[in-house]
Amino acid sequence: MSTAARAATVQPQRRNLELFLIIVAWGLGVLGTLQVAWSTGEGVHPRFWITAGVVGVIALTTHIIVRWRVPYADPFMLPIATLLTILGLVMIYRLDVAAAQRAERNDNPIPTPDVYNQLTWYAVAATLFILVLIVLRDHRVLQRYTYTAGLIGVILLLLPLAPVIGATVNGATLWVRIGGLTFQPAEAAKIFLTIFFAGYLVVTRDSLALVRTKVLGIGFPRARDFGPILIVWAVSLGVLIFERDLGTSLLFFGLFVAMLYIATQRVSWLVLGAGLFAIGAVGAYLLFGHVRTRVQVWLDPFAYADTGGYQIVQSLYGFSNGGLFGTGLGRGYPDLVPFANTDFILAGLGEELGLTGVFAILLLYAVLIERGLRTAVTVRDPFGQLLAAGLSITFAIQVFVIVGGVTRLIPLTGLTTPFLSYGGSSLVANWVIIAILLVISHRARRPAAAPANADTAATQVMKR
Amino acid sequence: MTRSIRRISIVLMILLVALLANVTFIQVFRSDDYRARADNQRVLLEEYGRERGPILTGPEAIALSEATKGALKWLRVYPSGEEYASVTGFYSIVYGATGLERTENGVLSGSSDLFFVDRLQQLIAGRQPRGGAVTTTIDAAVQDAAWNGLAGYQGAAFAIEPSTGRILAQVQSPSFDPNVLSSHDPQSIREYYDELINDPAQPLINRPIVALNPPGSTFKLVTAAAALSSGRFTMDSVLPGPAEYDLPLTNKTLSNWTKEECGPNGEITLKDALAYSCNTAFAWLGNELGADALRAQSELFGFDTAFETPLRASTSRFPDNPDEPQTAISAIGQFDVRATAMQMAMVAAGIGNNGVVMEPYLVQEIRGPDLRILRTADPRAFRTAMSPVDAAQLQEMMLAVVDYGTAGILQGITDGDGNPVPVGAKTGTAQTGRDGAPVSWMVAMAPATNPRIAVAVVVEAGGQAELSGGAIAGPIARAMLQAGLR
Numbered sequence: 001m002s003t004a005a006r007a008a009t010v011q012p013q014r015r016n017l018e019l020f021l022i023i024v025a026w027g028l029g030v031l032g033t034l035q036v037a038w039s040t041g042e043g044v045h046p047r048f049w050i051t052a053g054v055v056g057v058i059a060l061t062t063h064i065i066v067r068w069r070v071p072y073a074d075p076f077m078l079p080i081a082t083l084l085t086i087l088g089l090v091m092i093y094r095l096d097v098a099a100a101q102r103a104e105r106n107d108n109p110i111p112t113p114d115v116y117n118q119l120t121w122y123a124v125a126a127t128l129f130i131l132v133l134i135v136l137r138d139h140r141v142l143q144r145y146t147y148t149a150g151l152i153g154v155i156l157l158l159l160p161l162a163p164v165i166g167a168t169v170n171g172a173t174l175w176v177r178i179g180g181l182t183f184q185p186a187e188a189a190k191i192f193l194t195i196f197f198a199g200y201l202v203v204t205r206d207s208l209a210l211v212r213t214k215v216l217g218i219g220f221p222r223a224r225d226f227g228p229i230l231i232v233w234a235v236s237l238g239v240l241i242f243e244r245d246l247g248t249s250l251l252f253f254g255l256f257v258a259m260l261y262i263a264t265q266r267v268s269w270l271v272l273g274a275g276l277f278a279i280g281a282v283g284a285y286l287l288f289g290h291v292r293t294r295v296q297v298w299l300d301p302f303a304y305a306d307t308g309g310y311q312i313v314q315s316l317y318g319f320s321n322g323g324l325f326g327t328g329l330g331r332g333y334p335d336l337v338p339f340a341n342t343d344f345i346l347a348g349l350g351e352e353l354g355l356t357g358v359f360a361i362l363l364l365y366a367v368l369i370e371r372g373l374r375t376a377v378t379v380r381d382p383f384g385q386l387l388a389a390g391l392s393i394t395f396a397i398q399v400f401v402i403v404g405g406v407t408r409l410i411p412l413t414g415l416t417t418p419f420l421s422y423g424g425s426s427l428v429a430n431w432v433i434i435a436i437l438l439v440i441s442h443r444a445r446r447p448a449a450a451p452a453n454a455d456t457a458a459t460q461v462m463k464r
Numbered sequence: 465m466t467r468s469i470r471r472i473s474i475v476l477m478i479l480l481v482a483l484l485a486n487v488t489f490i491q492v493f494r495s496d497d498y499r500a501r502a503d504n505q506r507v508l509l510e511e512y513g514r515e516r517g518p519i520l521t522g523p524e525a526i527a528l529s530e531a532t533k534g535a536l537k538w539l540r541v542y543p544s545g546e547e548y549a550s551v552t553g554f555y556s557i558v559y560g561a562t563g564l565e566r567t568e569n570g571v572l573s574g575s576s577d578l579f580f581v582d583r584l585q586q587l588i589a590g591r592q593p594r595g596g597a598v599t600t601t602i603d604a605a606v607q608d609a610a611w612n613g614l615a616g617y618q619g620a621a622f623a624i625e626p627s628t629g630r631i632l633a634q635v636q637s638p639s640f641d642p643n644v645l646s647s648h649d650p651q652s653i654r655e656y657y658d659e660l661i662n663d664p665a666q667p668l669i670n671r672p673i674v675a676l677n678p679p680g681s682t683f684k685l686v687t688a689a690a691a692l693s694s695g696r697f698t699m700d701s702v703l704p705g706p707a708e709y710d711l712p713l714t715n716k717t718l719s720n721w722t723k724e725e726c727g728p729n730g731e732i733t734l735k736d737a738l739a740y741s742c743n744t745a746f747a748w749l750g751n752e753l754g755a756d757a758l759r760a761q762s763e764l765f766g767f768d769t770a771f772e773t774p775l776r777a778s779t780s781r782f783p784d785n786p787d788e789p790q791t792a793i794s795a796i797g798q799f800d801v802r803a804t805a806m807q808m809a810m811v812a813a814g815i816g817n818n819g820v821v822m823e824p825y826l827v828q829e830i831r832g833p834d835l836r837i838l839r840t841a842d843p844r845a846f847r848t849a850m851s852p853v854d855a856a857q858l859q860e861m862m863l864a865v866v867d868y869g870t871a872g873i874l875q876g877i878t879d880g881d882g883n884p885v886p887v888g889a890k891t892g893t894a895q896t897g898r899d900g901a902p903v904s905w906m907v908a909m910a911p912a913t914n915p916r917i918a919v920a921v922v923v924e925a926g927g928q929a930e931l932s933g934g935a936i937a938g939p940i941a942r943a944m945l946q947a948g949l950r
Contacts, residue, residue, distance in 0.1 A: 261468055262468045262472060263465065263468075264468075265467060317501075318506075320490055320491060320497075321499070323495050324492060332506075333509055336505060354491065358491070359484060362480065366476075373472070377466045377470070389472070404482075404483060407483070408486075
């Protein structure tokens with residue numbers, strides 16, 4: 001049996017499927033934009049086909065690089081990231097139209113559209129995506145930089161607190177402004193910290209898994225091994241207290257606890273994590289007004305409909321106006337929700353695409369995360385497993401926290417909706433994560449030198 | 465680590481299900497609750513975001529939507545404003561809708577089930593839904609005559625086609641300008657509304673169908689109908705008609721408006737008693753027939769029924785348990801008898817239509833956005849109030865009121881070809897309970913046999929004497945009849 005034949009039967013490349021799905025994603029974007037243009041009465045913008053062409057070229061380029069560098073990588077991740085990004089562009093364009101029409105009605109100057117900025121960021125994100133694919137031949141190289149990554153991650157996390165360059169927007173200090181450019185270092189930090197957590201846990205997981213005492217049948221670790229989780233907990237609380245960034249705080253702590261559990265397979269870490277989370281949450285509730293306000297607004301948003309509850313109430317009105325099938329793109333009033341193109345972009349999509357659209361979007365995320373976790377169980381090295389799982393879990397936490405927030409399942413915390421939200425830092429960071437996942441996936445799925453490994457790979461496919 | 469990753473993925477799956485369940489709850493099950501909340505601007509924006517259908521009278525629009533440049537894309541305008549306010553009502557962002565704007569909202573907004581097919585087409589074609597058109601039964605000429613005649617008075621005019629129940633005119637005075645209330649400026653809407661609410665003349669009351677006034681002598685038509693229906697009287701029966709009628713059980717008397725005997729020797733025929741509006745004869749008649757017979761007769765004409773034309777009208781009343789003196793006074797339309805202008809027009813119409821009272825209706829046709837007729841009015845009989853023989857006698861009695869009685873002002877009405885038309889009528893004047901200001905009535909129908917139009921005009925604080933009922937309400941009724949017969 002030749003190697004090629006074995007590869008075809010065991011793990012086909014399925015790059016043509018990927019190309020097809022990307023073309024579908026692009027087509028959906030074109031249709032969506034045209035629908036916005038027609039139903040808002042705005043008409044098709046003269047630059048529309050150029051813009052659509054640019055998007056198509058970027059998407060095709062990313063695909064070609066994937067074919068060249070990581071031909072055995074998972075064929076669904078790139079199309080899903082592309083589709084979500086394009087969907088975000090469509091919605092941002094739709095909100096630009098709404099803003100322009102509102103300005104026109106009030107005889108105000110028409111604001112600069114956001115969609116071209118976002119398109120530029122997509123180009124930047126794709127460039128970094130390509131760079132990672134070219135530079136990073138093997139994800140195991142990253143393990144060498146475990147502590148460097150950790151240091152960079154913490155510095156990035158603390159950067160907004162730095163004098164001069166740090167900036168506070170809407171009460172949260174999570175921005176850095178250098179020259180005219182602003183970015184959210186926490187977005188980049190999540191990649192570095194995931195690398196750090198993976199590298200650190202691979203080394204220490206055996207000792208962290210040691211059981212000292214048993215409580216209610218659950219084995220608990222030794223007290224001196226509590227150090228790492230307490231440090232991460234403290235840093236997360238620091239982010240919450242000093243940067244007032246509830247979302248980022250939650251993301252890092254949740255990510256670390258999840259990775260700790262995966263590395264050690266000890267439920268006790270989850271119990272401990274939950275306990276620390278509860279202490280932190282109750283403490284923050286009692287000590288900080290802004291946390292208390294969030295919770296009160298969550299419990300009864302209509303009581304605060306004119307003040308702190310305004311955003312969430314408008315968001316709920318948007319979702320409910322969409323109903324089952326939505327008003328159709330360009331037919332709703334997504335601009336009535338504050339921060340419609342960042343935190344609340346899903347409210348606009350929910351209004352205009354309806355429950356059907358929201359289900360589709362959430363399932364896209366679910367498939368993306370599932371493909372990431374599948375990569376984690378398929379790849380052979382523990383560092384790769386932890387890294388892939390950790391990166392997938394960042395998506396999962398982010399989606400749950402922000403979608404749960406705008407739909408009032410949980411208190412609202414500011415986090416971007418991956419790929420959809422307007423904003424460069426988040427888009428670039430998420431595309432880099434996709435690139436790393438593709439590199440891991442490629443190594444996991446390519447026909448290995450030793451046939452024995454290929455067999456294990458086949459049996460390790462996750463059961464559903 | 466595979467096992468723990470699998471477990472994590474199960475947890476993530478549960479979180480996904482929670483998100484999906486929650487968003488389903490919001491978008492499907494809570495949707496209506498959220499839409500009903502007052503601070504939800506979307507409902508208003510959506511309502512004003514589509515073209516509301518027009519309300520038509522003949523080919524003319526009395527309410528239509530004009531495109532604006534504002535956030536609310538369509539503005540409701542009423543070309544004839546105050547004249548048709550009683551029919552159209554208003555359509556306000558602050559105070560909601562009234563009149564046909566409210567009752568026909570489903571059609572006008574396009575949300576009615578009648579438009580199911582249209583909506584489906586709009587959904588597929590991706591077009592903005594549009595509302596259907598409502599055509600009223602109003603005859604613009606009669607409406608104009610009523611509006612011009614009532615100018616400067618406080619009162620109402622109502623006209624109906626006796627054979628069908630079509631409402632030909634419905635006018636209130638004073639009226640209001642629905643254009644102001646339907647504007648998009650909440651400030652000016654509120655100011656104008658406050659002004660209307662504080663106006664003692666109460667211009668927001670839909671007088672022709674809502675205002676209840678004692679019908680006075682016009683109620684003698686009902687008493688006469690009861691007398692004829694009893695089989696004990698004909699129009700030629702002779703009744704006692706003294707100058708004063710001793711109210712039973714009291715030491716009070718009821719006198720004629722002339723302060724004289726009604727006929728030679730205080731005796732008068734039923735026909736002449738109606739023609740001269742003899743109070744003592746009808747008071748006597750009332751007690752002869754009894755309150756139950758009067759009430760039963762009034763209910764056959766539509767008293768004690770809440771009509772919806774589809775505008776909701778007040779229920780006209782005959783008192784519940786009057787004693788003998790009260791019955792006597794009720795028989796001449798005083799005491800606690802209360803009627804709308806619409807009700808008294810229905811009495812005249814029922815007599816003219818050989819005893820059959822038709823249900824009044826205001827909407828002739830409903831058309832889709834493409835102007836295709838979706839529904840046409842279906843005239844319905846309400847009740848048979850009298851036998852045709854009795855009705856014919858009462859028609860002749862009403863003719864006498866015009867020929868030589870109190871409604872001489874209606875003599876000489878001609879049709880479109882200039883031929884004289886026989887007109888039947890009854891005048892009335894009543895004292896209102898509260899401030900004692902008199903109410904003048906004219907109820908008429910023409911041609912007196914097989915009439916094409918029946919009218920009721922009521923002018924509040926309209927004058928003191930019985931004759932003045934004819935003098936003020938008379939010319940208005942005359943102009944309306946004349947317009948309707950053209």
